[in-house]
Amino acid sequence: MKFTKDHEWVKLDGDVATVGISKHAADQLGDVVFVEVPEIGKTVGKGDSFAVVESVKAASDVYAPVSGEVVEANDALSGAPETVNADAEGEGWFAKIKVSDASQIEGLMDRAAYDAFLATL
């Protein structure tokens, strides 16, 4: 699992990356009350806003950590957005992206580097 400075995580399986927000991000948001996942077939670029997560207080953009095509979205979150709080880095995944350039993942932080990054915030 790799992480971005915007607190998304990405896990690559073959050429499909599962993407979500980190536990740290979910904790910071507080109670998640709404998640807008991307449409299947949508092409996203690394760094594009591709989903929205909302707490009671505010809406936050979620940025694509890699470029590619959305091949699956976690529609279960529409009925159970609290899953993002309960299991941000597991069942709370947002979408699966067929990556167009796997090397983009190389530049992301591993768990240890992300934890070190969090310690600087």
Place this chain on the structure above:
Amino acid sequence: MTELKTTPLNAAHRALGARMVGFGGYDMPVQYEGVLAEHRWTREHAGLFDVSHMGQARISGADAIGWFERFVPGDYQILKDGKQKYSLLLNDDGGIMDDLMAGKPDHGGLYVVVNAGNKEEDFAYLQARLEGDVTLTRLEDRALLAIQGPEAAEVMAAHEPVLAEMGFMDSARLMLFGADCFISRSGYTGEDGYEISVPGDQAERIWNTLLEDARVKPIGLGARDSLRLEAGLPLHGHDIDPTTSPVEGALTFALSKSRKERADFPGADRILKELADGPARVRVGLHVKEGAPAREGAEIADADGTVIGTVTSGGPSPTLGHNIAMGYVPPHLSALGMDLKVIVRGKPAAATVIAMPFVAQRYYRKPRA
């Protein structure tokens, strides 16, 4: 960025593990255990809020009441001792500079509470217009606590039984917890409860004393906002502002009958004309029936998709389990049951005009003697 001010309870919030944010120029707790849990606790038990960032003042002098009425549309001459009244600080165009509470807790003149974000402007405006023997004294050495919820009255009665005898909007000056306090039975959540002005150097002791009761939990500004939204109460700077009139803001209850007859408050021409002919826009409540929460700034459209207004506050209602919002629409589209749309991130979603408060208020009104 200017440095944030702190309330006398800042250390207490940090000790409780609060997440702190800047609000109205103050470093304030937005949440302790979580907005939803705090919201529900307040609706079911008793929530304790630090609202010391709000502006407290006394207005005194032989003609204090008559002078104060020059700036607000409420009749404070007929307000009885021991009562308070909600009112609006109006500019010369009849726009709402701020909303406030002013009461007669004792014989020392009016006790006034204004919004944190407006207090410097409000008090400077009033002080610049002082006349005769009228004085405006800011109570900056005081903290302000609110205890709200269905168990708030029992909690407070355990400390001082006489408080149970206060009715909604009663105002008093009492020794409570061994300190000189102003107390009113009012709040900003739609629940029964009290707002208690305490000496700043006693605030932490009193706060901690109240939290010793298992029915009481600390509540942050996050839940304060979702609670007041459910109660249909406007937030100044968002739902009402200096361009909004009391008629547009659906706050005509704050226009006292005698004052309307005398037409002697700021902006009376505009406000009385709007009462007679209808305003250009009016604040309504919306049940957002699908999609994402519609928040401040979202457009409101009619059934055909033509943009007709703007959302000024909105979000999920933890009590109702669906999204609610308030915003402005033209009066001919403001009827209860009117089907409209809210546009969130380019997507229209069905919304219906519904009555406010969204969640029934549970103020304690004393039985008539």
